[in-house]
Amino acid sequence: MTTWDILLWAVLPYVTIAVFVVGTIWRYRYDKFGWTTRSSQLYEGRLMRVASPLFHIGILAVLVGHVVGLLIPESWTNATGLSEDAYHVIAVGLGLVAGAFTLFGIAMLIYRRRTVGPVFAATTRNDKTMYVFLVAAILLGLLTTLLASGLIGDGYNYRETVSPWFRSIFYLNPQVVLMAEAPTSFHVHAIAGMLIFIIWPFTRLVHAFSAPVGYLVRPYVVYRSRGPHDAGARIPRKGWEKVG
């Protein structure tokens, strides 16, 4: 266990969490106005129509895959009678499909961003940086999946090292040694993953937190008073606060 191991697998995760949580709260409090998808569909619809759902559905599936793979201990799936091999085949299969969706989607989206004039003109430096990190994480993730699957190389059961390490972060007892053992591809992917969470609150990725599930239950027509009681209303100027 070197200093690097400690820095990467014990310190960086907590830095990530801190920046992610505090950054998001900060952004929400001070930049509600900037909190948006900043959709470019107005400029171009045809490519977007295919690419965007492809990417988003893919990435949501990837998210589910990560949650299952990292949070559910191997012993639990074993207990259900699902053998390690069977689990592996399912995970790799679904993972590759989801990964391919995501990759194909984002490739189209980036192509669109670069080639459709108005979309490119509306791309900020922030967006470009974000794309670099996002694409890196996705590519490395796919590579890792391929390597771990045994399709290329020997295969690797990350559920004995990476996953326990991941969970141990949340027990506040990071198992640095376990993670240090994992192959390099996992290391690089994990770092890329943490980096994307670090920049997350400061990019347009925040729109992911606004998934409007409340829409399913709220009444169709919203009425609001212009009175001072609304959430989202301006904070009164000093000396003008409501009395009583």
Next chain:
Amino acid sequence: MRIMAQMAMVMNLDKCIGCHTCSVTCKQAWTNRAGMEYVWFNNVETRPGLGYPRTYQDQKRWRGGWTLKRGKLKLRSGGRFRRLAEIFSNPKLPTLQDYYEPWTYDYDMLLSAPQGEHTPVARPKSLITGKPMKIEWSANWDDDLGGGPELAPDDPVLVSIRDQVGDRVKMEFEQAFMFYLPRICEHCLNPACVAACPSGAMYKRVEDGIVLVDQDRCRGWRMCVTGCPYKKVYFNHRTGKAEKCTLCYPRLEVGLPTVCSETCVGRLRYLGLFLYDADRVTEAASTPDEKDLLQAQLDLLLDPHEPAVLEQARRDGIPEDWLEAAQNSPVYRLAKVYGIALPLHPEYRTMPMVWYVPPLSPVVDALRDTGNDAEDAGNLFGAINALRIPIEYLAGLFTAGDIGPVRRSLLRLAAMRAYMRDINLGRDPRAEIAESVGMTEEAIYEMYRLLAIAKYDDRYVIPTAHAESARDLEEVGCSLDIAGGPGQYESGPFGEASGRPIPVAVENFHALKQRQTTEVIIPVEAVRVNLLNWDGMGAPDER
């Protein structure tokens, strides 16, 4: 029963000269910002024509508004789950091409071009990409039937009546009929935009029914753009937020009419209150037969003179001066008492609150062209009944195809014309003209006064927001005082746009009070004039 107040507008189409002043002043006040170049909260379209955005009325294509499914009201673009499923890419969002690509000109070229053989030209430059572009469409490309024979036949309203009146439409129509239709957001009683917003950022204001977008809550899902059948919510492509006509609420709150009304050259806009029963809106919007929707909508509007209504309104917290304003409301008179104002496309089931007095002048013109006396009641009545196509067309716009109410409205306007001519010529007024359209002589005369010579205070009856809620006048989060927005040009300690902006409403209030209570025309430099507080007096000096 729950009574709410609704600020509503009526436009008298007979008087619209299609000058676009309203559009321009509105744009100057509200949408002259980056990201909103293509947006016209107020636009004036020539009918027949494609409209803005092109063919927005074709709901088979754009899926705006509500429809009935097994007797229940549903958004035409699909239910809640469907909307969330489509959130990654809204399949029915108009793109910039459906509006138009905004542009400017390379004016600098005119000054900086080196001396040469040819006169320099200012080439058009796209405001979206900054590149030179070819201008092929605009918000108003088919103005005055420009491109008529090719474009006008694709007008969705024309297409929808073609079944009934056949191919005659094309020729006869163009010969006989053209008028302007100024449009703003309808501030609907049953707003489809609000219903479609997944974030709950859009809302209808309880006090005056104005429909607004909370800029802090909007997350840019763009479902409202699809939801609105009138396509009056726009996506600001710079900020990634939806924006829409605010009915100039900072002006209304201090008792001023909207910018479009104030600056209307034809003085054809009326502003006033409706009292309506909020509990029955959904029921009314679910009326099975489209042709009954107009009546259902009229039935929602309550008589502000009826004691029971007043009593309930007081219980529901509507202040006394608002009730008084409702009683003096010109829009109530035009829509309900005289029955001449009609809503635009009631069949969208949003219960729109901008009403229109249909234009009689094309009928008059057609009559005059045939050499007849176009002021004579008998001739006019005959023409209204004979000119099928214009009437069908108007019915397609205002009454879901039911020609009854359109005809009644036009007959009353014709009766007014004929009745007033006798008076103006010093002849004995003929009561039978009024009776023949189901009105009294008094009503005809009052209607004439309201339509022809009403003064500012009669056209705009606007109760102010309340002093006891003065704090509320500081706009809630929905305002447009965003970066570069109209509320943000106050100077603070660190130069322009720093510090807290003075609320637009407060600034206007003081500026106007000062201007309106002096005897002399005060020089404009005394106050900073903007289009929100401009009252038509004086002119800013050239700077």
